[in-house]
Amino acid sequence: MMKKILKTTFILLLVVSILIPTFNVSSAEYVADGDKTLKQVKQDLAKFKAEQNQIDSNISKNKNEVTSSKNSIASKQKEIEDNQQKVVDATNESARLEKEIKEGKAELENLVKNYQIANGENIYLEYIFEAESYEDLIYRYAVMEQIMNYQEDKIASWRDKIERNEQLKKDLAAREILLNDQINNLSKEIDELNKAIKDFSEERLSVQEEIQSVQSTIDSLVNLGCKDDQKISTCLKDADTSFRRPLTKGVITSVWGYRTHPTTGKPNTFHNGIDIGGNSVGTPIYAAANGTVGKVIWKSSCGGNQVYIYHTINGKKYTTSYLHLNSINVKVGQFVKNTAVIGTVGGQKGTGDNCTTGAHLHFGMGTGWYGLDYISGSTWQARSVNPTSQISFPAKGKYFYSRY
Ligand SMILES: [Zn+2]
Incomplete structure (x- = not known):
């Protein structure tokens, strides 16, 4: 007779259930307002899922950026290595040219000596040039002048090349500084991207918990026979x-x-x-x-x-x-x-x-x-x-x- 059946308005609060077999305090909770319909709770679920997709796409975007930054670092490091090889090559080439200049100069000195002898009225002239006649001597004299000019030009061009090598080494050193700066910046960028990925992952976890919480609310309401267009409070009053x-x-x-x-x-x-x-x-x-x-x-x-x-x-x-x-x-x-x-x-x-x-x-x-x-x-x-x-x-x- 005294049996009390109390009609209820049920504002449902669901704290997420963490599937760990020990007592655990929840971190994400979903409170379904009694004025909401089951359909609206389902829309909330869709909203959370969309949020999760957005986070997933942010994570994958950041991961791609990390990959491309890492590739960029690798190619810059490769360029630095290549440039260091170029410096070695240029140094070797300059050393070789220095040697050739030295030899060329000796040769030239020899020619100059002979030329000076030829220019004077040396009695051994014909002997030295092995000329058979005066015409021949003039001819040989002209050829020698050409050879000397040629030799001088060659030495000048070698000097030029050595100078260009020195300039190249300077340019490459500057380039290395620039590339290292860029590598440092890219490394910082990667650190920031990884931090963002970590933040997104945490956010994802909390949204994931919210999704589980809303899903369990929906399951409970469906289990109680609530209809899509029915207010939760009305549905639970009937229950x-x-x-x-x-x-x-x-x-x-x-x-x-x-x-x-x-x-x-x-x-x-x-x-x-x-x-x-x-x-x-x-x-x-x-x-x-x-x-x-x-x-x-x-x-x-x-x-x-x-x-x-x-x-x-x-x-x-x-x-x-x-x-x-x-x-x-x-x-x-x-x-x-x-x-x-x-x-x-x-x-x-x-x-x-x-x-x-x-x-x-x-x-x-x-x-x-x-x-x-x-x-x-x-x-x-x-x-x-x-x-x-x-x-x-x-x-x-x-x-x-x-x-x-
Ligand atoms: Zn007691």
Whole structure:
């Protein structure tokens, strides 16, 4: 008769579920406004996917630029090596030309000597030139002059070439400085590109998490039978999101409120929940209403393994808590229906949980979302709600045998 079916407006908050088997605080969250339709949530998903594609294209663009900068560095380094070879060649050539100039000069000196002899009226003239006649002598004389001119021209051109080689070496040295500057700039560019790639990759990861979060929201809504053009709040109102008992069977062994603590014996201690006994270790525990897993705590020295679930009942936020669990089946950010088994009853002695005397479920309830709207345990205690004010339970000591 006292069964309370509370109609709900459900503003869905999904914190991304990170698929790591330990408790993990989420970094990306997607909050679906209750005024949005499923279709709009799907559009949000498309938007995030487009964002991801954009990031992917930025990453690949930057990677291409890195490759082309690396190629450019390689070709500049190749040019430096080639130029260094050119310097070696020019140096060798100049050395060879210096030698030839020296030899050429000696030859020329010899010619000049002979020419001077020829120019004078040396009696050995004919002998030296082996001329057979005066005409022949004149002819040979002219040829010698030509050879001398030719030799002088040759030496001048060699000198010229050596000078050009010196200029080339100067030019190549300047070019090397320029190329090294360009290589340095390209290296800096590569560093910046790699940093941008790293930033993009981080951004991609966060968008990826958002995509997973929205996708899981969509899955939950589809699972609840929401239609594309239906507002989320309307759809979830139709869904059964009222509070129910978290166990199919049990008995209240300790009520909500002030009591003498059962393990410490301290009087006037506030008990911010109800203890439900009558179940053995391993008995399934259900979410008291549709909601999102907001917090999971492992192996607390007082409370053991714990699950906290966020709900919005009739537009009002609540958190339900489940303590002393033997096992936990859910992850932070996971959307759970009120039929989901979130874990199993624990509380037996010897688990390291000092705040229990035997197998039972401590079931708590408070307003707001503990761990998201506020984090202090004292606020959680101040906001504590007696679960029996929201869910019908038989009096302490009397068994119930259903979730209603
Ligand atoms: Zn308790």
